[in-house]
Amino acid sequence: EVQLVQSGAEVKKSGESLKISCKGSGYSFTSYWIGWVRQMPGKGLEWMGVIQPGDSDTRYSPSFQGQVTISADKFISTAYLQWSSLKASDTAMYYCARQRGGYAHDAFDIWGQGTMVIVSS
Amino acid sequence: EIVMTQSPATLSVSPGERATLSCRASQSVSSNLAWYQQKPGQAPRLLIYGASTRATGIPARFSGSGSGTEFTLTISSLQSEDFAVYYCQQETRGTFGQGTRLEIK
Numbered sequence: 001e002v003q004l005v006q007s008g009a010e011v012k013k014s015g016e017s018l019k020i021s022c023k024g025s026g027y028s029f030t031s032y033w034i035g036w037v038r039q040m041p042g043k044g045l046e047w048m049g050v051i052q053p054g055d056s057d058t059r060y061s062p063s064f065q066g067q068v069t070i071s072a073d074k075f076i077s078t079a080y081l082q083w084s085s086l087k088a089s090d091t092a093m094y095y096c097a098r099q100r101g102g103y104a105h106d107a108f109d110i111w112g113q114g115t116m117v118i119v120s121s
Numbered sequence: 122e123i124v125m126t127q128s129p130a131t132l133s134v135s136p137g138e139r140a141t142l143s144c145r146a147s148q149s150v151s152s153n154l155a156w157y158q159q160k161p162g163q164a165p166r167l168l169i170y171g172a173s174t175r176a177t178g179i180p181a182r183f184s185g186s187g188s189g190t191e192f193t194l195t196i197s198s199l200q201s202e203d204f205a206v207y208y209c210q211q212e213t214r215g216t217f218g219q220g221t222r223l224e225i226k
Contacts, residue, residue, distance in 0.1 A: 035215070037165075045157075045165065045208055047215030061215065062122065095164055105213045107155035107170035109177075114164055 002026040004034075004096050004112035011118045012086050019082035020115045022096030029077035030054035033099040035108060036070060036081045040092040050099060051079060059104060088121040123147050123211055127218035133226040136199050142221045144192040144209035153212035156185055156194045159220075160205045169194065170212065196223075 007021040022034065035050040049060035053072040060070070072079040079096055094115050097108035124147040134140045144154065152172040157165040167176040169185035172192060182197040196203055204225050209218040 037217075044220045045159075045210075045217040047210070047217060050215070097165075100167075100170065105153070105215070107167055107176075107210065107212050108157075108165070109167045109170075111164035111166070 002098075002110055004098060004110055006094075006096055006112040006115045009116040009118070011120070014086055014088055014119055014121045016086050016119075017082070017084050018086055018117065019080050020094060020117065022079045022081075022112050024077045024079070024098070027098075030074050031102050033102070033104055033106070034072065034079040035097050035099060036068075036079075037095045037097060037108070038064075038092045039095065039114075048081070050104065052104070053077075053079060057104075086117075086119045088119050090117060091119045092117060123150060123214055123216055125209055125211055125216050125218035127207075127209055127221045129221060130219070131222045131224060133224050134199055135226045136201060138199055138226075140196040140199055140203075140223055142194040142196075142207055142223070144187075144194070144218050146190045146192075146211055149189045150211040150213055152188045154185070154187065154192045155210045155212055156183075157208045157210065158203075158205045159208065165208065168207075199223075201225075 033050045036048040038046040048064045051058045051070045053074045096112040098110040099106040100109035126145045128143045154172045156169040159165040173185045
C-alpha cells in the first residue's frame with residue numbers, strides 16, 4: 001500500500017525549534033516530489049513547498065520562503081519540515097503529500113494523515 | 122502570483138441533485154488544475170487532475186471541465202458522503218483556492 005505516515009502532534013513554545021517528518025512507503029520514494037501544505041484552524045489549504053527526495057531540489061512558496069526549511073533523507077524515505085524559531089501563528093495542521101506523475105508541479109495524489117503543531121506564546 | 126478564486130463560498134444542495142462549483146484563476150493555468158475534497162478531521166483527497174481527469178477510485182458522478190482561467194467541478198447526483206469542502210489548486214505553482222463548502226439543503 002502506498003502511504004505517507006507523519007510524525008505525531010507537537011506542543012511547543014514560541015521561539016523553540018521543531019522538525020516534523022513524513023515517511024513514505026509502498027513506492028519508489030525518489031521518483032516523486034513530496035510537498036507540504038499548511039491548514040490553519042478553520043481555514044483553507046496553503047501550498048508551502050516541495051522537494052525531490054532524490055537530489056533534494058526544493059521549491060518554496062514566496063509566502064514560506066525563509067520561514068521554514070524542507071529537507072529529505074532518501075535513505076530512510078523520509079521528508080521533513082522544520083522551523084528554527086516557532087511563532088504562535090505557526091499553529092496549524094501540516095500535511096505532507098506526494099505529487100503524482102513525478103513532476104515538480106503536479107497534483108497531490110497521496111496525503112499523510114497530518115501533524116498538528118500547537119505553539120503557545 | 123496566480124490567485125485562485127472559488128465560488129460560491131457555500132453551496133446548499135439537496136441529495137440527488139446536481140452541484141456545480143466554480144474556480145477562477147487570475148491568469149491562465151492552461152489545464153493544470155486539480156480538485157480536492159476534504160471532510161472534517163480528514164486529509165484532503167484528490168478528485169480531479171489536469172482539469173478533467175478523475176483520480177483513481179473516484180466515482181463517475183464527479184467531473185471536471187474548463188481550461189485557461191475558468192474551471193468547473195460538477196457532481197451529478199449528490200450522495201450523503203459528498204457533503205464536504207472542495208478546493209481547487211493550480212498545479213503549476215501549487216496555489217489553492219479558498220474552498221467551497223457543500224452543505225445539505
